[in-house]
Amino acid sequence: MPLNRSLVSGLPAFAGLSGDDVDAVLATARSSRFPKDSEVFSQDEEAAQFFLLLSGHIRVVRTTPEGDQVIARYINEGELFGIAIAMGQVTYPATAVAAVDCVVLSWPNAAWPGLQSRAPAFGANAYQTIGARLQDTQSRVVEMSTRQVEQRIAGAVMRLVQQSGRKTEEGVEIDFPITRQDIAEMTGSTLHTVSRLMSAWEDEGIVKSGRQKVTVTDPHALMLVAENRRKK
């Protein structure tokens, strides 16, 4: 059964495409489900497909030869990922793990050239995604070079909340399970340091957190921490 264009209309990846073009792009896609903690693709594996996340959250992880893990990014609903083909890479440079149950569209890489000519705007949007990620990553390098750990962690939590926040009666909660270890791997620190800082913030009334759960109760105060302008 064919995929319905209403699934993806409004997504930035499909911006600027006519309805017919959307259908043409969807014609080569298939949809699949990935349960929590399963891998969509794996680092160094030959890249055969590219993906779009319809629902859920995906964690993209790089592992070093020594076994250290670093979280490259979280993918949010509506984003393209695994687009090695658009970067001329033959293998995936990282592993993509479903942080919650996910629904994913996938295209065989073989479809890429055809899509490029049929719907150039789709390709252009993919390239824009890559450009945005390059900027993000550069910013992260700058942050790691110039800010100290507390500011980096505060900044990372702020970004998670902005991109994947869900309003609750207590504040804004990151709407997928995330551990202290995960936050450490995003910021180049350790789970111990993250835990200590989050406990301190909880005492100050900035966040409330539990097992695999973070709720920001005072985003403004957290922003001040991120900018190192907290009074006291």
Add this chain to the structure above:
Amino acid sequence: MPLNRSLVSGLPAFAGLSGDDVDAVLATARSSRFPKDSEVFSQDEEAAQFFLLLSGHIRVVRTTPEGDQVIARYINEGELFGIAIAMGQVTYPATAVAAVDCVVLSWPNAAWPGLQSRAPAFGANAYQTIGARLQDTQSRVVEMSTRQVEQRIAGAVMRLVQQSGRKTEEGVEIDFPITRQDIAEMTGSTLHTVSRLMSAWEDEGIVKSGRQKVTVTDPHALMLVAENRRKK
């Protein structure tokens, strides 16, 4: 006077283009000279052109609102740079400074769509460049998260030597002027730490260095330092 295709034949950016296509691409380019320490473009400035470095070396620097500087990368001969247009950015995200006297080709951004249709391979090569830089930058994040300062600095020097090394009778020398401060800004450390480590390496006979000058005399030993496998 028109640019000669022999200037750029063999450059990766022009791989896969016919001679006529190369001429067509060059037809919209112009060549200019940038003396040492002059800026090719400036951070947050509106991006009006993109560039290719014909000769020299260019330092790409990001400055934070607080005034801290981080070197994003060095551009080597034959590389594209300032390709904001291909990433859908309206401003340059960094400043490009000539590390030595440079010769640069530049195209107005307005020429981009035309080049895309006239010589799609040229566009594809640009996208590949961006993809490669994204991978580089991700690797840098991983390195900053998992390795300590000495290993990072050794790794950075190794890369500079591999990409821009010039053989001398003493070893391989980085063939443009580079200060301890520059190396610090590439690695997220300080000029003091860089200076101390380089002095130590000099005592071990791994490098020889002087004012704005670094020569690696024992690349293998430096590699071991980068991998933290130096004995004793």
Add this chain to the structure above:
DNA sequence: CCCTTTGTTTGCGCTTGCGCAAACTGCCTT
């Protein structure tokens, strides 16, 4: 319902690498 697994907290000591200061050196300008 108990037990195992997984995630979190916290104390303690210590190392890495930074900050500050001061002196030094080579190079370029006048």
Add this chain to the structure above:
DNA sequence: AAGGCAGTTTGCGCAAGCGCAAACAAAGGG
């Protein structure tokens, strides 16, 4: 030749944040 500037070296002290260890708590499975 003298002077100044830009880059480098080095000593000293310190603090941020890590490593280790141990205890605790919340899920989840059998």
